[in-house]
Amino acid sequence: MLAKLAQEIVNITSEVIGHDVLVTDKDGMVLGSSDKPGNYCWGHSAKWKNH
Template identity: 90%
Template sequence: MLAKLAQEIANITSEVIGHDVLITDKDGMILGSSDKSRIGTLHQASLGAVFRRKEMTHNEVVSSTLKGVKPGITIPIELSGECVGTLGITECWSY
């Protein structure tokens, strides 16, 4: 059920903002993505965002050094004071 909800959120958000969107769990595994080929893979930038509890941006150079990461932003998702995963948006600005 969680994966289905993550997929629905990723699809709707991507459609609205015009950029690829993904949702991960706290271990950086992609649960839902507007790019379905990424589901079930590791998004390494999510691990940093969960650990730091802070958004992280990654340009082409940085993203090329991280597993499963494209240029963009990764934002932690907190629920009741616990970081439960992340929201990632690909290249939503220019560098």
């Protein structure tokens, strides 16, 4: 649920400001990214975990 909301916020924000947006949790886990829509919930190790 949180990742879905984060991705929605990222999509809207990116569209409004015209730049890529990245939302992470306190541990650095990516919850939303405008760089690769639909590919969220991955960590800094760059190992993609599609959910």
